[in-house]
Amino acid sequence: MHLDTKIFSTFENQILTIDLHVAGEPLRLIINGIPSIRGQSINDKRLYIGENMDYVRLLLTKEPRGHRDMFAGIVTEPVSDEGHFGIVFMDARRYPYMCGHGIIGAVTAFIEMGWLEAKEAKSQVVVDTPSGSVRSSARVQEMTDRRLRVESVAFRMESAFAFLLDQSLEVPGYGRFTVDVVFAGGFFVMVPIGQTGLTLTPEKAPELARLGMAVIHAGNQQLKVQHPLFPYINTIDVVEFYEPVNKSLMKGKNIVILGEGHVDRSPCGTGTSAKLALLHRRGVLRLGQTLVNEGMLGTTFEGQITREIDVGGLPAIVPEIRGSAYITGLHRFVLTPDDPFPGGFLV
Incomplete structure (x- = not known):
């Protein structure tokens, strides 16, 4: 069946x-399709x-166009001399300062869309x-049909650091946990999964989401x-729930909860950075070592400490995270005037 594409012009x-x-x-x-965004810095635009x-x-x-676990970003013009573009992150609850998987x-x-010229394989x-x-670095391969495929992207955060260690946290309805607080683009509460009686598996995701939101509120x-x-x-x-690191393989696993009970399907870029900072502070991970970090689906990011620095008197690191992305669709979203859910909803 051939459908007339003029339908696209019926929505203003x-x-x-x-x-x-x-x-x-x-x-x-x-x-595309939104008004211009004012602000000199990206945080001003945020x-x-x-x-x-x-x-x-x-x-x-939010539903019906998104869902509780949707993550998005508005692309903007760059604001720095070196910047190629800017991005304002958002989820169903808030506007995060940083998102690793978003980068x-x-x-x-x-x-891959051809908006940036890839002059070299890296x-x-x-x-x-x-x-x-x-700053990021993309490994690029030219396919047989001349298209470019980005095999992976590595990015470096400005800093990540342990902020509070061995804190006692009373979570109403769940009990008391010993947690750490780490900054990596935002403040994370780090909770060993062994304290929860749960496992880092997809079937436990709803329970971890409820517990995670309670931990954030209590924190x-x-x-x-x-x-x-x-x-x-x-x-x-x-909040990041994590298993102990396998020190011989230098491999870890975690599930990150954010937003409105959003369960991160990936190992989480900033979450992996937070784990690197905590492991470094605990003396488990050294400068230059690589950690393979696994999410609940079995997919992985690689993380490495590239530098040791100081942030406001606190020992910190510069982490580098590498992962891969895949385009799934090109979409045109519309809102009809009598749609009863212009602001979406969550169930």
Whole structure:
């Protein structure tokens, strides 16, 4: 059956996206169809979107166009001299400062769609984010049909560091846990899975999501956090449940919970960075060593400590994370005037 594509012109306002998955975790890149975004820095743009354009997030991350576990990013022009493009991250609850799988997916999309020229097999891309400019490196292969395939992307975060160690946290309805708090693009509560009686498997994801949200709520009530250089970063937004690292293989496994009970399908880029920082602080992982970090689906990211630094008097690291992304669709989203759910919903 041949359908007339003039149907696309019947909708006056269309939002164009590229959808990908990164080690199983969704990413929806918003590339066209929204008003211009004011702000000199990407964080300024993040605040402007939250105050003036939150309908975009609600429409595209929540049902019926998205779901509780959808993650998205609005692509912007770069704000730094070296930047190739900027991105404002969002999920069903908030606007994160940084997202590792978002960097991997966005760089993959820009190269494979031909928006960035890949001059070498290893191409350098700088992405401007709310937490600063992120340097990345893409391994690119030319396919037989002349298309470019990005085999993997590695990115370096500006810093990650252990902030609080061995904290006692009372979680109503669940009991008391001994946790650590780590900064990696945002503040993580790190919970050994052995304390929970659960396992890092897909069938336990609903229980881990409920426990994770309870941990985040309790952490924000009982633990005081504030970035030593950026005082406006002062909340706990993510929890990471993790297994002990296999030291002989240098391999770990975790599940990360964020947003509105969002269960990360991937090993989580910032979550892997948080794990590197904690392992380094505990003396388990040294400079230059590689950790293979596994998510609940069995997919992996590779993480490495590239430098040891100081952040506001705290010992910190510069982590590098590598992973792969895959384009899954090109979409045109519309909103009819009488749609009863312009702001979406979650069940």
